[in-house]
Amino acid sequence: MHKIEIDAEIDLLSENRRLAAENRKFLREQGIVAVNIMGAIGSGKTLFIEKTVEALRDIRIGVILGDVICRADYERVAAHDVVAEPVNTGKECHLDAHLIHHRIRKFEDVDLLLIENVGNLICPVDFDLGEDFRVVMVSVTEGDDVVEKHPEIFRLADVIIINKVALAEFVEADVDKMEKDARNLNPEARIIRMDLKKDIGFEEWIEFLRGVLNVSGNSG
Amino acid sequence: MHEMSYAEAILENLLNLAEKNNAREIKKAHLVIGELLLINPEQLEFCFRAISRETIAENCTLEIEFVKPEIRCVKCGKEFDAPAGVCECGGFVSVNGGKEMILKSVIMEVD
Ligand SMILES: Nc1nc2c(ncn2[C@@H]2O[C@H](COP(=O)(O)OP(=O)(O)OP(=O)(O)O)[C@@H](O)[C@H]2O)c(=O)[nH]1
Ligand SMILES: [Zn+2]
Ligand SMILES: [Zn+2]
Ligand SMILES: [Zn+2]
Numbered sequence: 122m123h124k125i126e127i128d129a130e131i132d133l134l135s136e137n138r139r140l141a142a143e144n145r146k147f148l149r150e151q152g153i154v155a156v157n158i159m160g161a162i163g164s165g166k167t168l169f170i171e172k173t174v175e176a177l178r179d180i181r182i183g184v185i186l187g188d189v190i191c192r193a194d195y196e197r198v199a200a201h202d203v204v205a206e207p208v209n210t211g212k213e214c215h216l217d218a219h220l221i222h223h224r225i226r227k228f229e230d231v232d233l234l235l236i237e238n239v240g241n242l243i244c245p246v247d248f249d250l251g252e253d254f255r256v257v258m259v260s261v262t263e264g265d266d267v268v269e270k271h272p273e274i275f276r277l278a279d280v281i282i283i284n285k286v287a288l289a290e291f292v293e294a295d296v297d298k299m300e301k302d303a304r305n306l307n308p309e310a311r312i313i314r315m316d317l318k319k320d321i322g323f324e325e326w327i328e329f330l331r332g333v334l335n336v337s338g339n340s341g
Numbered sequence: 342m343h344e345m346s347y348a349e350a351i352l353e354n355l356l357n358l359a360e361k362n363n364a365r366e367i368k369k370a371h372l373v374i375g376e377l378l379l380i381n382p383e384q385l386e387f388c389f390r391a392i393s394r395e396t397i398a399e400n401c402t403l404e405i406e407f408v409k410p411e412i413r414c415v416k417c418g419k420e421f422d423a424p425a426g427v428c429e430c431g432g433f434v435s436v437n438g439g440k441e442m443i444l445k446s447v448i449m450e451v452d
Contacts, residue, residue, distance in 0.1 A: 131444040133350040244343035305427045
């Protein structure tokens, strides 16, 4: 027996990137726009998806719902008569391209694929799923320092939603500060102040979505 | 706790390499990890220990080298430690690198 040292130079993240690229290719070929919805536990992701599905009855929508163990979110969304699929990550706190890869064929007939990531502002950041848009949803009840405490996820988002703004005064959260922190980290992102219960900001999201769906429809 | 995903990727690649080289035991793995991946080295070690049990990597030492991202103001060039906020000059702070996870080299026992 003897020891050898091997120059490996292996990029350990390349497998997720490769699978994400395959997902992306499939989605492009089928003309599907995919949106990865990330955010803290209880920020409102599932309600946001339910309302989006109801607001866009004229297009075909599929939803993948990531959860650590249960199927509660899946059942809520499936009740809205869309193609839905639960993904239990088990020990993981994020979805990855591999988990999506196994399920994506089920969605070949949809125009829009919404993916609810596991409630978490840290782990999903570095796992590209093959999506077209990254949405990060936070709510004022998480505290108005939630944005500055998790710079990476906000820096890499396309759309940043600050939800439950109607509760801001009761929890003494400064929404202007949250928006400013988000803007500083990500000057290009679309930032939307929202309240899903009071119907604030939701129309702006639907307009954004209709915009991107048209663009992708025209370019194939 | 995304460390488990990374531990799995490390183990899988180590075992592949060992097989290619007909190794009997994997002794040491040198990893280069970007700080922005927010990896906790103790947790990574813990996950790796758990999943490598009863494999030829069970006694493998993980040697972790962290690399910093380059975070600087695009306007005045001031450097920062973390990707937070705009620079006091009003310029946007850009972030480069800090997200890599490379298995640099491996020491193995062969016949
Ligand atoms: N007051 C208020 N409550 C909201 C709003 N949006 C969501 N909620 C409530 O917040 C709770 C959590 O919402 P969900 O949609 O389940 O949140 P989620 O992000 O999917 O949660 P997880 O899947 O557990 O991470 C529910 O009771 C919602 O009804 C809002 O704008 N205002
Ligand atoms: Zn949910
Ligand atoms: Zn995690
Ligand atoms: Zn500056």
